[in-house]
Amino acid sequence: MSGRYILSIVTDFSASHILEGHPGKCSRLHGHNWSVEVEVEARELDRLGMAIDFAELKAATRQIVETMDHRHLNDLPEFAGINPTAEHVAGAIYRALRTWLSGHHARLSAVTVWETAHARVRYTEED
Ligand SMILES: Nc1nc2c(c(=O)[nH]1)N=C([C@H](O)[C@H](O)COP(=O)(O)OP(=O)(O)OP(=O)(O)O)CN2
């Protein structure tokens, strides 16, 4: 059985949201400093000995989270008709990255979003 390389990068952004229908304080306008971890995996390495260049992965992730940075998440098209919960934020980042990674031999494993230092969601489409 061959081994696998599992890599991750972490970045962050700041954004506000409102969770419509939430019975508590989260239905009021508030913001977070969101952290995002992206995990990819590969069975093979390129000629440089890399599964994927961290810098390349970070740049692609930054490009996606820049669209959310200093925004009110409820206003963004990816959250039209749904609450921008940590679950939906993780899913939106995952789908955007999956498309970007389709040309690479490294595969997207999971996207983890921390809404606060104490609460996170890890989204994956793997079994
Ligand atoms: N499964 C989810 N649960 C909650 C989400 C979410 O996205 N997914 N979001 C919220 C709110 O956005 C809220 O801002 C976070 O709530 P909470 O954990 O209560 O945050 P605090 O840092 O204010 O926690 P305290 O322990 O009250 O200080 C809620 N739930």
Ligand SMILES: [Zn+2]
């Ligand atoms: Zn919140």
